[in-house]
Amino acid sequence: MLSHKTKYALKALLYLAQQPENHISKTIEISEGANIPKKFLEQILLDLKRGHFVSSKQGKFGGYYLLKSKEDITLAEIHRYFDGAIALLPCASINFYEPCSDCKNEADCLLRHGLIAIRDETLKAMQGITIASLEKK
Amino acid sequence: MLSHKTKYALKALLYLAQQPENHISKTIEISEGANIPKKFLEQILLDLKRGHFVSSKQGKFGGYYLLKSKEDITLAEIHRYFDGAIALLPCASINFYEPCSDCKNEADCLLRHGLIAIRDETLKAMQGITIASLEKK
DNA sequence: CTAAACTCTACTATTTTTATAGAATTAATT
């Protein structure tokens, strides 16, 4: 499951994607437009900025806008950025690999291969979902 | 990601599946064989029993054994039983549906359709993984 | 200089997860 944070991040990105070209959105507008708690959203937007998904203008009349194009922001990326691994166990993860502490011998682990297969399918599906593709439904 | 509980459940089921026909396994054997904390495993085996995945014999020389055949226990089922929804949000879930509290109008939610597509693919993949299929890798 | 916005650090409350403890019950054997 997605955390609220990831859900809110996706909703915020969608909101920004739907604004006119060169438009700058204030946090309060995104908060009200997408129904996200304002103070929580502030943190999330800063995170999105650190991840180079959005950029901001400070000071009066400042706000946020998409940095990456909406065609290039995938669900897979956002999930990894906020919630981490897409695989069901760290030992089956590409970007967040860690061996299981209870695994006697990873090469003999019967679970791992199945989970890698799931990961491959899920990842492919999640890479196919972009902010732009979500808009078109 | 899977919780430790779900991972341990899968490992315990795999352990049971690998025993000879009509064999009964004590908790301590499963615990040591699959490297799962014994007291935690007790709870998990009771859960698996309540879910009719395994059955048990009480008293001396008692223990656990598979109730469902290993071909009929899927990753999807075990995930749902222990960790709940396979979908990334409750609003996209079949078995654990709940509306999002922050969703103004579910029909207009741009996220939901994408997440349903992911769910369909993930579910199909997870239904294809059984305890028996895991054994054969 | 002031207003309005983002930025940053810290904190807190709640929930979930990951177990552990110990008593009760059941069943086979002696």
Next chain:
DNA sequence: AATTAATTCTATAAAAATAGTAGAGTTTAG
């Protein structure tokens, strides 16, 4: 009937993650 070895049940607790909130600081336009 007593003993032993196993499951079963209830309660508890420590740790981690989640979901926020508070408030001061910084930046910029006018």
